[in-house]
Each structure stands twice: as C-alpha cells, then as structure tokens.
Amino acid sequence: MAESLDLETPPPAAGAQPYRVLARKYRPQSFKALIGQDAMVQTLANAIRRDRIAHAFLLTGVRGVGKTSTARLIAKALNCVGPDGQGGPTIDPCGVCEPCRAIAEGRHIDVIEMDAASHTGIDDVREIIEASRYAAVSARYKIYIVDEVHMLSKAAFNGLLKTLEEPPAHVKFLFATTEVNKVPVTVLSRCQRFDLRRIPATLLAEHFARVVEAEGAQAEPEALALIARAAEGSARDGLSILDQAIAHADLAGGGVSADAVREMLGLSDRSAVRDLLGLVLAGDAPGALAALRRQYDLGVDPLGVIRALLEAVHGVTQVKVGAPDDMAQPAEERGAYRDWADKLSFPLLHRLWQLFLKGHEEVQRAALPIETAEMALLRAIHASTLPDPGELARRLASGTMPAPAAVAPVPPPAPPSPADRVPSEFAGVLALLDELNKLELLVRLKRGASLVSYAPPEIVLSGARPLSTDTLTELAAVLREATGMPWKIAVADAPGAPTMFEAEQDAVQARHDAARAHPIVAAAFEAFPEAELIDPKPAKRSIT
Incomplete structure (x- = not known):
C-alpha cells in the first residue's frame, strides 16, 4: 500500500546488463510497491x-x-x-x-x-x-x-x-x-x-529518496521535493527527472542539490521569488522589474517566474486559512508565508491571484514573453497599492478619506436648438408617429414602451419591457428625419411608467367604475345582470 515504498526490483538475469533508466528499473513488481x-x-x-x-x-x-x-x-x-x-x-x-x-x-x-x-x-x-x-x-x-x-x-x-x-x-x-x-x-x-490518482508529492519524494539510496547516490531533501513537484503526480516523469539529476550530479562530482535541480529544470530560485513578491507588495516597480530581469538573464523562463509567483500567493493563502505547513517547503519560506498571511487581506490575495493568473495566460501566448511578464508585474504592483472595496467603504464612512480638490464646475453644453416638431412629452412622440402614418411602429411602442425619462433628444425606456433593437433604431431614425436632430434611444435597468396601452386600459376601467357607481347605472345592472358597459367607438381609426 502507500505506507510501503519497497522497490522490489526483479532479479537481474545472469551476465552483464545494459543500463536501464530508473523509470523502467524501478517499476513496481507488487501491489505493495504501487504507491498512491x-x-x-x-x-x-x-x-x-x-x-x-x-x-x-x-x-x-x-x-x-x-x-x-x-x-x-x-x-x-x-x-x-x-x-x-x-x-x-x-x-x-x-x-x-x-x-x-x-x-x-x-x-x-x-x-x-x-x-x-x-x-x-x-x-x-x-x-x-x-x-x-x-x-x-x-x-x-x-x-x-x-x-x-x-x-x-x-x-x-x-x-x-x-x-x-x-x-x-x-x-x-x-x-x-x-x-x-x-x-x-x-x-x-x-x-x-x-x-488512478495523481501521486501526492510527499509520497513521490519519499519514493525518490529510496531510489537514490538504492542507486548509491545522494540527494538533498529539497532537491527531491522540487523533483516531486515538477513530476505533477507522475512517478515516471519524476524518475526521469531524477535520472537526469543524478547524471548531472555525477558530472559535477557531488550529490543532487536543490540549486542544481532548479538550474536543470529552469526553475526560478524560491528565495528570489519571495524577494520579487515582496517588491511587488511594496509597490517598488523599478526594483521588481530589475529582479525579474536578473532571473531572465540567469535563463529562467518568464512563464516560470509568473507560475512561481502564483504558487507563492497560493501558499500564503493556504497559511491564512489555517492549512497545515508543507514540510517540503524550506523553513524560511514557511516563515515568510506566515508573515504575509498576517499582513495581507483575503481580497488582496484573491486580487493578486487573478492578476498573476491573467499574466500567466498572456505570457504563455505572447510574442514578447519577458516584456509581457514585466507588464503583468506592473499591473499587479498598481493593484497592490489600492485599498480593497471594503476598506474604501470604511474610510468613506469614517471620514478618513482625503477630500477631493475643488474643481471648477464645468458648464453644461449648450442645449441644441429645438426644431418646430420636437414633442414636449413622450405622448407627443406617439402622436407624431400617428401623424406620420408610422402605424406599425406606433403599435409596438404603445404596447411595449415603458418610459423611464424623456429629455429631448434622449429617451430612456425600461428594460423590464424589452423592445427589439430594430424598433429602437427605427424610432431614432424617424425622429431624426422629423425633427432634424439626432436622437438617442436608450434602455435602462429600471422600472418605467405604464405603457400607453396600459394607461388607456386603466382610463377605460376608471370610467367604467365611475359609471357603475351612478345610481341609475347600478339600478340598470340590478335589472339586467348580463348587461355590460361599452365605450362608444372613436371617431378616428383605432391603432391598438
């Protein structure tokens, strides 16, 4: 099971054997050796x-x-x-x-x-x-x-x-x-x-330690932790990286070191990443750009730097929510994460995560990766100096926000000269459409236009009664042609007045109610229960 990391390699056949890579040599030969x-x-x-x-x-x-x-x-x-x-x-x-x-x-x-x-x-x-x-x-x-x-x-x-x-x-x-x-x-x-699940990094690091011991090599625990992280849950990927790291160490004349693994994998130095994140949080744009360029000059991929910053922000957030310490992290890194977790708010950490994640996407597909990474850092620096919305509201409520400088009022633009046919109210617009014989448009507006505000040449209608874009465009064109001035027809997410059709129906109902209240009409209804009130037909054509 997972507790046993016995490698149980098959017995080699007699005679000299060619070198086998670690991923093949240490295939699990029993279920006890199958980790995770x-x-x-x-x-x-x-x-x-x-x-x-x-x-x-x-x-x-x-x-x-x-x-x-x-x-x-x-x-x-x-x-x-x-x-x-x-x-x-x-x-x-x-x-x-x-x-x-x-x-x-x-x-x-x-x-x-x-x-x-x-x-x-x-x-x-x-x-x-x-x-x-x-x-x-x-x-x-x-x-x-x-x-x-x-x-x-x-x-x-x-x-x-x-x-x-x-x-x-x-x-x-x-x-x-x-x-x-x-x-x-x-x-x-x-x-x-x-x-089959991804193998946890802790189990992989322990497994790699057994392999290193079986191979008669040496490796720093931090180096094995870096390899385990880079493997992303794959034992074969990790053993391939470890194979390369052992060969690199042999050529260098020593064991597998964390620095050698970082150099081999092109990983950003974790202390350098912490320094870079500290500069970002301090709002030091020149210092942050210089630190990024130093990493770039050492051969570190800009995408790897942004990814390391994402990991650092995630690590700080984990500490802030009370997650247990990751023992694969160096002690100084855990200490830095605890300090930041005490100082940084959740909104700021979430904002940094989103900004670095967006920067990672941009760098990944950018034609100029290092320049894109620099712009991503500058964006994060600018955002880190801004108060979160909750803090801003508290400052406004407590009166600690500095008063804005007095600004001379800007005179409103001169109103346009009204044409002779500009209606003074929205009902006049409908009357104008009737006069121009735009009956189809008139019917659509009478039944669907719920007015929020009318201030020629602007009309704001309620979105609660949606009208098609074609209707709004046609209305603006008709009014422009009729009045000689451009009109703006807008839709707002706000309640509006009843439509013209609803208003007419309400007026009819009010007349009927008033008529029914008259003693003569009431007596007529008592005598003829099946009777109903009807309005006389209007003299002009109906458009409802």
Missing part, C-alpha cells in the same frame, strides 16, 4: 479473495501513475501459482514462480500486450477475437493488455464489443488509457473502471 493507489488495491484484493474477478478492467489516469504497471500486476496476481506451484490468484504474487517471472520480463505467452496507438484497426482486433477462443497454453488465464485503448478505431471498438461482453472464462481484458472520454460508453459499460 490504496483504494484500487483494496478493491482488487477484496475481489480476488471473494473470487469476484471482473472479466475486463479499464485503468485510467494521467501519464506515469502506473496504469500499465498495474495491468501487469493484475496479470501476475491472477496467474501466480506460488513458489510450490500450488497457489491460486492472490493480491500478493510471489514473484518467484515461472508465471510471475515471465510476466515481469514480458515473455509470457499467455499475457499479450498490444499498443492500440500502432494497432488501431479492425484486423488487429480480429486477431484478438480469434485467439481468445483457444485456452491458455500454460497460465490460468489468457490476458490481453491493451495500452492507450482510446486510439482504437470505431470499427475496432465495435468488433470487440461482443467478445468483451461475453468473453470465454479463461480470458481477461485489461485496458489502459489517458483519455477515457474518448472510449465509447458501450465499452465503458462492459468494464470495471479504476481511476
């Missing part, structure tokens, strides 16, 4: 003990977390016969019987590995289907390990479905993929799925 995947190992162990072994497994996760290694371990677990040759399936394969050794060395005839990236067609799948009909030659199960299964063609997936759903009892399928979203749901539904 406790939940999956527990599930498999229970399934094997209860004889509830699925006929197909799908292993998914980012690169280097152990998908193919896990598939080989499952193959060993299912085919192990024990040292005496009498054992059955077990979560702890012995590693010494012939099936275990043959599978570890990749030569077992009944464990077939296929790379779907180079065998994508239906013909490749047909070979699997035909071969699966025959019993295993020497093993308990015939096992097919298909790596990067999402690369299979649609026809290949379809050809595999029937066999995958009802395989022979002696056949097991083990699929591995980094892009599970590309695997058809018809395949997913026929497999038992395991999502």
